[in-house]
Amino acid sequence: MRKTFLFLICSSFLFVSGCGDRMDLENAAFVLVLGLDLDEEGRLLVHTSNPVFSQEAEKRQDMKKTAASSLHNSRVQLNAQSQGFPAVGKLQVILISKKLAEQIDPFLLLEYLYRVAKNPTNARVVIVDGSIDGLFNAQEQMKDKPRIGVHLKDIVDTGFEGNETVDVRLQKYHYQVFEKGITPSSTELSYNNDEIKITGTSLFNSEGLYTSSLDLEETPLLLILIKETETKSPQFTFPFSSNSSDGEGGEGHNFQSLTFAIQKMKKKVRVSVQNGQFVFKESIKVDIDLTEIPTDVDFEKNKKEIKKAIEEHLKQKFSNLIKKFQENEIDPVGYGLYARSFQYKEWKNVQDDWPKAFSEAKIDFNIDVTIRNQGVMK
Amino acid sequence: MKKYALNEITTSQFIFFIYKTQVGMGILTMPRITAEEAGTDGWLSVIFGYFLAIFISLVIIKVMEKYPEDTLFDLLPKVFGKWIGKLFIIGWIGYTGYFAIVLLLMTVFIIQVWIFPQTPSFLVMWLFLIPIYMITRSGIRVIGRYAEFVYFITLWMVPLLLFGLKDAHWLNLLPILKEGWKPVLVAVQKTVVPFIGFELAFILYPFLKNKKSAFKGIIIANTLTFLLYMYVIIITYVYFSPDEIKEYTWPTLNILKSIELPFLERFEIIFLSFYMIILSMTIIPFLFTAAFGTSKLFGQKSHKIHVRIYIGVIAFFSIFYTPIGQNMESLGKWADYLGIGFGYAFPILFGLYVFIYTKLKNRRLSA
Known part of the structure; x- marks a missing residue:
């Protein structure tokens, strides 16, 4: 009698597990790429891209863009955009335009990603030479390439394997920002209509602003000095x-x-x-x-x-x-x-x-x- | 006749009982709280904390050797008289009960922050309470076996932190004693509480089958804890920058979060799920001691009914209370004070009292 009672109580818990955190795959938008840029008036532009799994949809990825009047506003929007951000947990690449990085410390914009436990700290930090808008459009035209999230991730990872750039993820970027004895660095990309390619390493000063770049010949030297060529x-x-x-x-x-x-x-x-x-x-x-x-x-x-x-x-x-x-x-x-x-x-x-x-x-x-x-x- | 012969535990159960009681929240928070005081010299403080814990442990065993058949709760009325003894028992019940509840709330809080932000906390609490109840009601021997089980089933989690070494900056540890001894000694007060757990030898000693191994057992338990703490602290220190480590509430989990396998992300979820087993083995001993204490207080033989009452009360109130970060901090602070009071100050004072008391009694007998 007692055992049956206990069994019933325990089995009733089967129906409650994780009810508040349930997420159905059909309703989720997995943001694989997050892009931060400035428009002509200096407002923040937030780009996202998530894959579309529906067979009827003609496009394989959904690219979005929102303008925000201030940094704070943009952060609110990062949180509030119900369709774009429910599943930022699979984020692979964070794109930051060079224009933005020259004027604003990108770290200030990324605080949200560090604070919420659900967000990944393994996304690659990438500086883009050019506008994010342009990059997204160019990538969409490339018929022989996979979705932008996978495409960029592969480019950056093979770039690191080939000594073309540094391997800086969000976690490491956080380290570089907080460590007083080092200044941040990150991967740098450029693009034209036919291809996206790594151009080396972006370097930031102690205020977190972009200052200069290392090209493909200088980057291996940096990698040697930071002992990442083993x-x-x-x-x-x-x-x-x-x-x-x-x-x-x-x-x-x-x-x-x-x-x-x-x-x-x-x-x-x-x-x-x-x-x-x-x-x-x-x-x-x-x-x-x-x-x-x-x-x-x-x-x-x-x-x-x-x-x-x-x-x-x-x-x-x-x-x-x-x-x-x-x-x-x-x-x-x-x-x-x-x-x-x-x-x-x-x-x-x-x-x-x-x-x-x-x-x-x-x-x-x-x-x-x-x-x-x-x-x-x- | 032996009072507790039915529930005897082996030496290895004794060791793991104490070791697993000590290891708990400390692994997750200790790197930060030591770094806040002493920077990357914090690991030196852990050595001091270790020797302090060993010293107190030995005092406890020395006291218990004089009364090998009594737990603390039998001993207190004997030494202090019925009423003052009962007062002390109530103090101990309060201390262990408070510890159990705070640890429960913290566990639920961590699970909420890291895994289930939207799920109501009382559901997590209830699910967690079921196994805790089933083990706590069964008595010392089952808890001892559970401690062994916990040790072996969570052994694989230790090497996981080595993933952090691929981004290690060993230079962080240099120079040693960069600001002199003062911050190191200040940080010692932060390292003593994670060693809390050895004071349960007060309860365990009469149950131990081979009483001669008590000394050895408690030293091994403390040493295992110490080695684990050193391991975790050194890895977190070399992984994070000295300024950065203070930014994270649970630095250890952030290392695990950066582990990326081709087929798996957010490794800390798997880690935390198994870590709940370890945390349960810190909560159970304290909960048991509290229930055991109340049963002694009312002169009852079985502690089961008391466990049921405790669990029922906690389960009921958890519906109305959701753990909040700030509350956790102040609750934790009080737990620290209580831990230092009952885990460190009490054994020393009690030990002194018992030695003087027995000397006087013997003299009176011989006179």
Whole structure:
């Protein structure tokens, strides 16, 4: 008798489970892409795209646009748009137009996504060179491409795998904004009528505003400095001719260059303070594979020369990169972390304006290259 | 004759009983509350908290060794006399009952924030109360077995946090003692409450079959808790920036949230669902102690009817009360005070009193 009673009570709970949070797939609009832009009058434009599953519908995706008079208003609308936002939980990509990022700290607009537990923190943060409207329209015309959410996600993910850009998700962006010793960076896209492509990395200053970009050649260098290249062996190439070669390489000489892939990397940073100026001594040890050598260069004879040239080349590249950072007063690498860890007293004086202190710092590179192999050719 | 022979527990049940009582809310909030006081030196404070907990645990066992057949509730009237003893029992019932209720409300609150924002809280509460009732009414031995079960069924959750290490910034931990010892010592007061749970040895000791292993058992339990806390704290410290970690109410869950598998998102929902099992094993011991206390207070043998009353009252009032974040904070603060009072101050004072009391009694007997 008692057991039946208990059983009945328990089974009655079957009907109540999750009644308030129930969501039917038919009624849900899964927002895969969220775009933030400014119109001509400086008002905020919020774009969304969600896939349409209905077979009768001609379009495979539903793209929406709302204007908001102020930031606050837009946030209210983000919450209130009943059709567009019930299921932002599957968000894959957040697009922010460069125009907006130059004027407003995008982080302020995204607060809502962090606060509500339902929202994902794995969406990719992407800066778009151009208007979001244009991107949406262009993508819709591309008949051979999947829905925009999947399409953009694939582009960004393969871009990261190919060392073309940084992998910054909402969670990491939050970290970069709050960490005093680093300035934010994110993926950058551009588009035309036929294709959407990654153009590198966008960099933000300490106020959170867009300041400059790294192109496809500079981005791998940044990735090396933040140690995110471990399994992806970035390649570098530069023209090389040997002194000892007879210089009769013919016409082909100009087309050939020295190419190498970085396989293994070790990095060590020493920090000291001299006369109030931070001095970073960065020693990088890399193991490389040569993947292309100009035909008129004899590897065995010029081994040392090649090694030296590569070291010089990398050093030059890194120094130029750092110069660029310092000119813009940004520190996307996070040298501030080293400063805090090893020179805490000095760091405390400058921690609230670290990028400024970084722009006056001195950074020395010491690069040690080991040529692991030169391929199957002699 | 042994009073509690029917309900004897083994040493491993004793260990897991205490260990699983200690591990609960602390895992979710401790990284933040220690970082608020001591930055990334907070892990040093945990070491101090650990030694403090060990010390108090040993005091408790020392006291109980003198009266191996009595639980605290038998002992208090013996030592203090009937009426003052009863007053202390009421205090203990209040403390453990309050802990059980606060933990229940916090669990429901977390579930509401993270998983079911729209579902009425009393439904979650009722569903949660069913297993809690079924285990609590069955007595110490079943709870001990449940503790073992909880340990093994939730073992897989520990390595999940290692996912966080792929974005680790180990430099966050340096320099050690960046602001000196003072903030570290201030943060110790925040680390003692997560160790609360060892004081239930006051109740458990007479049930323990092999009394010689009590020392060893309670040290192992505290050490397991300590290692787990260190593990969680270090991972959260290296994952979040020192300034960022204070932004999250439950930093541990935010790490889990960032786990992304190709076929699965929002990993923290799975984690939290299983974490409710762990949380239930912190609530059950406190609820049991409260019910056990009231049954002793009224001189009744069985605590079952008291468990029923407690559960009934909680279930009834949960219809009218929905947990609110701000309330949770103040309720938690009072729980901290009570925990420090009954878990740390009481054993020391009581231990001192008992030692003096037995010395005087022995002298009187020999005189």
